[in-house]
Amino acid sequence: MIKREKTAVEAAVHPYKTRSGGATVTVFVPYDCRNHCPFCVNKEEYADMTGFSLEAICQSIRKMDALTPYCDFVFTGGEPLANLKSLQAMLDQVSDTHKVYINTTLPVSREQSEEEVLAFLKKNAGKITCLNISRHMQHYVEESNDQMLARLPVRFRINCVLYKKYPKDQLIPFMERFRKVHAPSIQFRFDYTETTPENLYDEPHDQILRDLKQVACYTGLDGCRMRCGFHFRYKDLELVYHKTLPYSTIVEKDPEDGKTYAILYDILIKQNGRIDSDWDGTVMDVDAYAHCKFEPYDLKWLERVPARQVEEEEEALLGAEPCTAV
Numbered sequence: 001m002i003k004r005e006k007t008a009v010e011a012a013v014h015p016y017k018t019r020s021g022g023a024t025v026t027v028f029v030p031y032d033c034r035n036h037c038p039f040c041v042n043k044e045e046y047a048d049m050t051g052f053s054l055e056a057i058c059q060s061i062r063k064m065d066a067l068t069p070y071c072d073f074v075f076t077g078g079e080p081l082a083n084l085k086s087l088q089a090m091l092d093q094v095s096d097t098h099k100v101y102i103n104t105t106l107p108v109s110r111e112q113s114e115e116e117v118l119a120f121l122k123k124n125a126g127k128i129t130c131l132n133i134s135r136h137m138q139h140y141v142e143e144s145n146d147q148m149l150a151r152l153p154v155r156f157r158i159n160c161v162l163y164k165k166y167p168k169d170q171l172i173p174f175m176e177r178f179r180k181v182h183a184p185s186i187q188f189r190f191d192y193t194e195t196t197p198e199n200l201y202d203e204p205h206d207q208i209l210r211d212l213k214q215v216a217c218y219t220g221l222d223g224c225r226m227r228c229g230f231h232f233r234y235k236d237l238e239l240v241y242h243k244t245l246p247y248s249t250i251v252e253k254d255p256e257d258g259k260t261y262a263i264l265y266d267i268l269i270k271q272n273g274r275i276d277s278d279w280d281g282t283v284m285d286v287d288a289y290a291h292c293k294f295e296p297y298d299l300k301w302l303e304r305v306p307a308r309q310v311e312e313e314e315e316a317l318l319g320a321e322p323c324t325a326v
Contacts, residue, residue: 014251016277016285016292017261022068023248027061027090027269029077030054045271054086056273061093064267064275067290069097072129076103078271084112084120091124099129103159106133106144114148122153131156132187135178136163137170149181158186168211175215175234185238187229188212192244200243201228212241217313220304224297225250226265233314249278254293261293 028045030052064071073094080087081104094100106117121128133149135158149156158178178186190208201223203209209230212218216232216239223229227244248266253259267284268276277284305313 014260014262016264016289017254017295018264018289018292019297020294021297022064022071022294023264023267024072024074025061025064025068025267025269026074026076027057028271029075029080029083029087029090030057030271031078031083031086049271052271053273054089057269057271058090058093060269060273060275061090063286064269065093065095065098067286069095072099072101074101074103079107080104081106081117081120082109082111084116088120088124091127094127096127100127101130101132102128103132104134106131106148114144118148118151118153125153128154130154132159133157134159134161136160137167137174146177146181149178149183155184158183159189160186161189161191162208163191171211171215172234175237175239179235179237183237185240187240187242190241190243192246195243195245197245200245209241212239217310217316218305219310221302222299223302224299225252225263227299228302233310235314247278247280249282263295264289264292 030049061073075087075090080102087102091100109117121131131152131154133156137160160174175186188208199205212230212232216234219231219233221228221230226248227242229243230241232239232241248264250263250265252261252263254261262277264277264284266279267289268279270276275284275286276282277289
């Protein structure tokens with residue numbers, strides 16, 4: 001289990017607070033993937049699928065849909081696209097007021113063809129906000145061909161975990177690979193199991209950040225209590241280096257009313273339909289959440305490089321690689 005900042009007991013005694021619209025609801029699909037990514041903390045949960053229930057998950061989706069009709073939904077796993085019929089049943093429970101994201105590897109499958117996956121995505125194009133597609137410089141999964149990405153009928157983003165001793169000399173070839181299929185953006189990710197409040201915003205000691213500044217032009221930083229993103233441009237490709245804490249509850253005193261709140265960023269619907277308030281198995285008090293206090297989302301731009309400077313660095317990038325922006 002992931003270690004969190006506060007114990008479950010500490011979080012449970014405080015009333016809930018979350019951002020306007022509601023905390024993100026992450027749904028774990030009740031079926032596994034065939035991958036074995038070393039940084040995945042969900043794999044062990046699929047070793048024994050006793051009690052997994054599509055119907056229970058759908059009931060919980062409907063419950064959260066009613067409580068916060070404008071929150072974001074994320075479908076993850078497992079592999080959401082490994083069972084299109086079940087995924088359709090879950091998507092059908094989500095109202096059109098929500099943004100919907102799907103974490104996927106777009107895996108090669110003997111059970112369903114690429115054409116079937118594309119048809120499914122086209123059918124749900126009005127509901128799916130973005131596909132977050134995992135692609136890594138070290139190959140952990142059997143991937144669909146890159147040409148399929150160019151045919152996707154929905155917006156997509158490439159997610160790449162820069163895990164341990166990643167081959168930094170492959171950063172430029174990796175980015176060029178996805179420029180060829182017109183990927184709108186790549187999100188490079190720090191191993192969040194290693195993220196702490198102390199290193200979340202650390203810049204001087206962050207090797208990944210230093211490596212990215214050698215190959216792309218830095219454009220700014222956004223962030224909140226829980227996560228941050230260092231933004232870059234590589235030619236016409238948007239890049240974000242994303243870091244997030246390995247838990248989703250911050251216990252903090254509100255200076256306005258003097259009360260201490262458990263501030264929720266993510267809510268989880270587990271494979272058996274249970275609704276958790278954190279990644280460590282803390283069960284959420286759904287009735288209490290129905291009366292939670294809302295605050296403006298604290299994610300904001302903390303630094304933005306002036307437009308003129310970005311233009312100059314982009315011009316330099318066209319003439320020489322790597323970019324020398326720091």
